[in-house]
Amino acid sequence: MARHGAELLPEGPSGLVRPAADYLAHIELERGLSRNTVDAYARDLARYLTWLDRRGVRAFEEVTAEDALAFRAALADSGLAPASTARIAVAVRRLHDHLVAEGTAAADPVAQLSPPALRDSLPKALRLDEVEAMLAQTAGESLVQHRAAALLELLYATGARISEAVGLDLDDLDLEHRLVRLYGKGGKDRIVPLGSHAAEALGTWTVRDRPALAARSGGDRGAVFLNQRGTRLSRQSAWAIVTRAAAAAGLDEVTPHTLRHSFATHLLEGGADIRVVQELLGHASVVTTQIYTRVTAQTLREVYASSHPRAR
Numbered sequence: 001m002a003r004h005g006a007e008l009l010p011e012g013p014s015g016l017v018r019p020a021a022d023y024l025a026h027i028e029l030e031r032g033l034s035r036n037t038v039d040a041y042a043r044d045l046a047r048y049l050t051w052l053d054r055r056g057v058r059a060f061e062e063v064t065a066e067d068a069l070a071f072r073a074a075l076a077d078s079g080l081a082p083a084s085t086a087r088i089a090v091a092v093r094r095l096h097d098h099l100v101a102e103g104t105a106a107a108d109p110v111a112q113l114s115p116p117a118l119r120d121s122l123p124k125a126l127r128l129d130e131v132e133a134m135l136a137q138t139a140g141e142s143l144v145q146h147r148a149a150a151l152l153e154l155l156y157a158t159g160a161r162i163s164e165a166v167g168l169d170l171d172d173l174d175l176e177h178r179l180v181r182l183y184g185k186g187g188k189d190r191i192v193p194l195g196s197h198a199a200e201a202l203g204t205w206t207v208r209d210r211p212a213l214a215a216r217s218g219g220d221r222g223a224v225f226l227n228q229r230g231t232r233l234s235r236q237s238a239w240a241i242v243t244r245a246a247a248a249a250g251l252d253e254v255t256p257h258t259l260r261h262s263f264a265t266h267l268l269e270g271g272a273d274i275r276v277v278q279e280l281l282g283h284a285s286v287v288t289t290q291i292y293t294r295v296t297a298q299t300l301r302e303v304y305a306s307s308h309p310r311a312r
Contacts, residue, residue, distance in 0.1 A: 008042035009049060015059025016049050023098050034185050036163055044091040060096075060105045068092075068110045124258055125265035125292075126251070131156055133249035134242075143209040147233075148241050150198075150205035151225060155242070155256055157198035158182065159263035159281050162256035166238050168224040175203050184282035192280055264292045 006021040024045075028038045051071055057063055071092070075085040092110060099105040126134075135156075138149035154165055164182045172181040178194040194202070206224065214221050216230030223232035239256055246254035260281070267277050278289040 006042065008039060009046050010053070012049055012053040013058040015061070016052055016057070019060055019099055019104050020045050020049055020095065022102075022104075023095050026098060032187050034163070034187070037185060040087075041091050044088040045095060047088060048092050048095075060099050063096075063105075063109045065109045124253070124261060126254070126258060126262045128266065130249070130251055131259070131262055134245045134251065134254070137245040137248040143212070146201070146205045146209045147225065148245060150201040151238060151241055152245060152259070153198035153201040154180070154194075155259040156263055157195045158192040159260045160192070161260060162235055162238055162242075165256075166223075166225055166233050166235055169222040170206065170224055171222070173202060173206070173224065175199050175206075182282065188282065190279065190282050261292070264289070265296060268292050268296050 006024055009017055009020055009024075011017070024038055024042055027033045027041065028035070033041075048071065051074060052063065052067065055067065055070070057067060072089065075088060078085070080088075096105065096108045096110050100108045135149070135152055138145050138152060140146075151165060154160060154168075155162070158180060160180075160182050161184065164184060167183055168180070172183075174180070175194070178196070178199045180192055180194055181189055182192055183189045202224070210224070210226060213226040213228065213230045225233035225238065227233050227237060242256045242259070243254065246252075246258075264277055264281055267280070268274065274286060274289055274293060277292065278286045281289060283289045
């Protein structure tokens, strides 16, 4: 059975492909990164390996600082978003760090290169009325509407990642005590409270509608969210449910992660302690959570600038 991510690497010289595959196995099995994260690394490294192969490089021992600079220049000219080029650069840097640590390469050709500049952008958060406008699009009595309501309420009530939401099993829900267990990155789990609206929507979905889908041939009797075939709802399908509700509410560029950002921002604006928000989001470090304090500070500045008579 192929290692996670390794099947996404291109065909090429074994001196490139095999060490990259070993690195992907390392970050999955030893560091415990999720399959989605490993696959993301694989896709980024596939671009790097393909570029090296075309340049005539057959093994990582042959990669020079000149090659590293040329690859960075190629990324800059590729038309990719700055965040994407920075992410690929990080994947390449960590691969070479690993190769040196394992003795596969004697030197790190990217060690002296500074990370590419990345514009510091704040995560987008919806206003409360915008969230409510999205949720209003799920009102109705159909199975599809109940599923959409349960999914959107869950995402906004818990700040769950979309992969955590579709990975939920019935055993992870405690609707009586309004709690849900989420499994995050690295296999770490956390308990997050559910608001009354989310608990009610999930109760309606799991009791009234889900059993009919679970009874269908090939049904997944454990998954909370099922598709029309009775199998676990995919990330892509869940993403589409969110974007359809946003479009119906007249909102642009809304993703499942937007609801996660909104969850964190609204908690902090309501006075929640940042350490509590860190735990609820499943962040390993509070530094990651601190970006949301800048979101709320920006909101305060905007309100001040528009409201105070001597702000301008």
